Amino acid sequence: MQQTKLNMRTRLFSLLFLYLLFFVNQAFALLEVDITGGFKSATPIAVVPFSWSQSGKAPVDIASVISSDLTRSGVFSPLSFNRLPERPKMDGAINFPRWKNTEAENLVIGQVVAIGQGRYDVKFKMLDIYTGRNSLEFQYNVTRKDLRRVAHQISDKIFQELTRSRGAFDTLIAYVVVNNDVNADKRVFTLAVADSDGYNEQIILKSRKPIMSPAWSPNGKRLAYVSFEKNRSIVYMQELKSGKRKTIAQFKGINSAPVWSPDGKRLAMTLSKDGNSEIYVMYTASGVLQRITNHYGIDTEPAWSPDGRSLIFTSDRAGKPQIYQIAISQQGRAGSPKRLTYEGDYNAGASFSPDGKSLVFITRERGSFRVATLELATRYLQVLTHSQLDESPSFSPNGKMILYATELRGRGILEAIAVDGSNSPQRLRVLSGDVREPAWSPYRSR
Amino acid sequence: MSTFLNSFFKNNSAKKLSILLIIAPFVFLTACSTTSDDSEGDDSGADVTVEDRTGDGSYEGQTGGYNDSGMSDGTSINGQSQSGDPLSDPDSPLSVRTIYFEYDSITINSEGQSALNAHAEYLSLNPNQTLVLEGHTDERGTREYNLSLGERRAKAVADFLTASGVQGQQLEVRSYGEENPVALDHSESAWQLNRRVEILY
Numbered sequence: 001m002q003q004t005k006l007n008m009r010t011r012l013f014s015l016l017f018l019y020l021l022f023f024v025n026q027a028f029a030l031l032e033v034d035i036t037g038g039f040k041s042a043t044p045i046a047v048v049p050f051s052w053s054q055s056g057k058a059p060v061d062i063a064s065v066i067s068s069d070l071t072r073s074g075v076f077s078p079l080s081f082n083r084l085p086e087r088p089k090m091d092g093a094i095n096f097p098r099w100k101n102t103e104a105e106n107l108v109i110g111q112v113v114a115i116g117q118g119r120y121d122v123k124f125k126m127l128d129i130y131t132g133r134n135s136l137e138f139q140y141n142v143t144r145k146d147l148r149r150v151a152h153q154i155s156d157k158i159f160q161e162l163t164r165s166r167g168a169f170d171t172l173i174a175y176v177v178v179n180n181d182v183n184a185d186k187r188v189f190t191l192a193v194a195d196s197d198g199y200n201e202q203i204i205l206k207s208r209k210p211i212m213s214p215a216w217s218p219n220g221k222r223l224a225y226v227s228f229e230k231n232r233s234i235v236y237m238q239e240l241k242s243g244k245r246k247t248i249a250q251f252k253g254i255n256s257a258p259v260w261s262p263d264g265k266r267l268a269m270t271l272s273k274d275g276n277s278e279i280y281v282m283y284t285a286s287g288v289l290q291r292i293t294n295h296y297g298i299d300t301e302p303a304w305s306p307d308g309r310s311l312i313f314t315s316d317r318a319g320k321p322q323i324y325q326i327a328i329s330q331q332g333r334a335g336s337p338k339r340l341t342y343e344g345d346y347n348a349g350a351s352f353s354p355d356g357k358s359l360v361f362i363t364r365e366r367g368s369f370r371v372a373t374l375e376l377a378t379r380y381l382q383v384l385t386h387s388q389l390d391e392s393p394s395f396s397p398n399g400k401m402i403l404y405a406t407e408l409r410g411r412g413i414l415e416a417i418a419v420d421g422s423n424s425p426q427r428l429r430v431l432s433g434d435v436r437e438p439a440w441s442p443y444r445s446r
Numbered sequence: 447m448s449t450f451l452n453s454f455f456k457n458n459s460a461k462k463l464s465i466l467l468i469i470a471p472f473v474f475l476t477a478c479s480t481t482s483d484d485s486e487g488d489d490s491g492a493d494v495t496v497e498d499r500t501g502d503g504s505y506e507g508q509t510g511g512y513n514d515s516g517m518s519d520g521t522s523i524n525g526q527s528q529s530g531d532p533l534s535d536p537d538s539p540l541s542v543r544t545i546y547f548e549y550d551s552i553t554i555n556s557e558g559q560s561a562l563n564a565h566a567e568y569l570s571l572n573p574n575q576t577l578v579l580e581g582h583t584d585e586r587g588t589r590e591y592n593l594s595l596g597e598r599r600a601k602a603v604a605d606f607l608t609a610s611g612v613q614g615q616q617l618e619v620r621s622y623g624e625e626n627p628v629a630l631d632h633s634e635s636a637w638q639l640n641r642r643v644e645i646l647y
Binding site: 180182184210212213228231232233253254256257270272276277298300301314316321346348349362364369388389391392407410437 | 585586587588589590591593594595597598601619620621622623625626627628630631632
């Protein structure tokens with residue numbers, strides 16, 4: 001086991017080194033994937049290192065990116081490269097009897113060809129080892145900076161073909177990093193966006209003051225967030241491509257918890273301008289504001305249902321924080337709040353699954369704050385984690401994973417866990433500082 | 447699929463994957479651009495750097511700068527000493543500038559009340575004096591709820607002061623929720639110190 005771990009580290013460090021060499025002008029983040037165990041019942045799959053048209057190493061080791069993606073999904077366990085019986089080329093012969101001696105049922109082969117002017121031709125195919133038939137075959141023509149993205153798109157195709165569920169590898173995550181110096185004046189808060197595997201980190205905002213609550217627009221082109229750069233909470237909306245930013249809410253009191261409506265036209269958020277924390281909906285183009293809640297208790301953490309016809313939110317109107325739902329129309333509030341959670345004395349920070357059938361939120365269980373799901377039809381509440389200080393849970397765009405922030409040995413890290421429970425979570429952390437408030441992007445347009 | 451996943455997750459025990467992002471700040475300098483903020487109002491002095499990001503996943507490569515200097519936090523206590531000013535007398539009850547709270551509570555304890563009585567008296571005698579009441583929580587629970595809870599604590603202090611004769615316009619309420627802890631441990635002793643309202647003259 002130790003040997004496996006070391007090999008994996010060595011391999012990944014060399015990957016990282018490559019990454020630094022080639023992407024040094026684009027990003028400032030490195031990754032270490034530390035795999036300390038194997039998935040016993042994940043489906044074995046063979047991903048052969050892609051052939052490369054020139055001498056030396058290809059700019060991106062596409063097969064390694066695909067293998068890491070498939071491993072992280074928890075659904076597949078790619079054979080390690082040194083256990084492959086042969087390394088067939090895209091158009092070469094395949095010795096199927098040798099492949100039948102491996103555990104793999106499917107074989108992925110590909111190539112990268114430099115075609116000049118900084119462009120690359122990437123081809124891959126997947127074969128069923130038992131029938132010898134092609135199940136997938138695709139070709140891409142891209143620049144170097146899009147090679148990793150192509151690898152994630154190939155992972156999505158493989159995932160979709162073999163599980164019949166859409167893959168979520170070609171997605172982004174937004175998160176906040178803070179170097180939590182004891183001296184508040186020395187803290188630096190960073191809002192960043194990275195690929196779903198943590199690579200290609202891009203900084204969106206850096207500040208000496210807290211940054212909170214990043215939220216993706218449904219088209220994936222904007223983030224709304226809360227920044228304290230003027231010494232109080234103000235809601236901003238920022239276009240990722242241009243960096244252009246707009247102040248959305250800087251009313252007296254709290255301006256927080258922005259979330260986009262599914263139609264992309266409205267932001268639900270929490271404002272305390274009228275006395276205490278209430279939920280409002282704002283049309284971002286016109287600034288028209290609709291007040292949704294009206295209660296002396298705290299109402300906050302709104303989240304839209306996927307159909308856009310209701311909001312769920314946290315309220316302590318019954319004494320302790322619980323999740324409520326209220327109907328919403330284009331004109332604003334369209335009903336009375338209905339309580340959804342009854343188990344436990346602390347349920348907060350809820351959001352919907354993409355199919356609208358479940359919620360994920362933070363529940364307090366014996367003094368610990370943990371990720372839980374509630375199946376709306378059956379009212380079945382399942383606690384998914386065993387940690388103490390979980391926060392900010394949300395579903396992946398395909399609804400298969402839940403991403404959340406937690407604390408491990410004094411450090412803020414991100415974890416991802418499968419929706420049905422008990423696997424060890426995958427971990428993402430920064431070398432120096434705490435990472436928190438992850439927000440998984442919607443599917444990206446191709 | 448779900449059956450498959452179920453069987454997988456029941457059997458799996460040893461899988462652990464961690465990803466480490468290593469920050470290399472020197473590289474980041476190549477990836478900045480200046481803030482483009484079309485909001486109304488005064489943005490001068492906003493000590494932030496907004497980054498460009500192209501839609502296909504890379505920067506345009508413009509350089510700019512995350513300027514380390516010149517950041518002010520705007521929350522420091524005015525410590526200018528004037529002889530005879532009770533605000534700068536360490537033996538005055540006015541030197542108590544932090545009110546602490548129990549978990550998930552906005553109740554001001556007797557210690558906090560006696561400190562606030564001294565502040566109320568001072569503020570009543572100095573009606574032009576203003577202050578900021580900044581509410582904070584410990585890290586437990588969700589961030590946005592804690593932001594609201596911090597405001598509720600600061601408002602509880604404001605209500606106590608106005609009930610003691612302070613004018614509302616002398617007071618400004620702010621909340622940082624759990625975002626600005628004074629103690630960074632994940633322990634009850636740290637949480638006690640972080641559940642607070644700071645009185646900032």
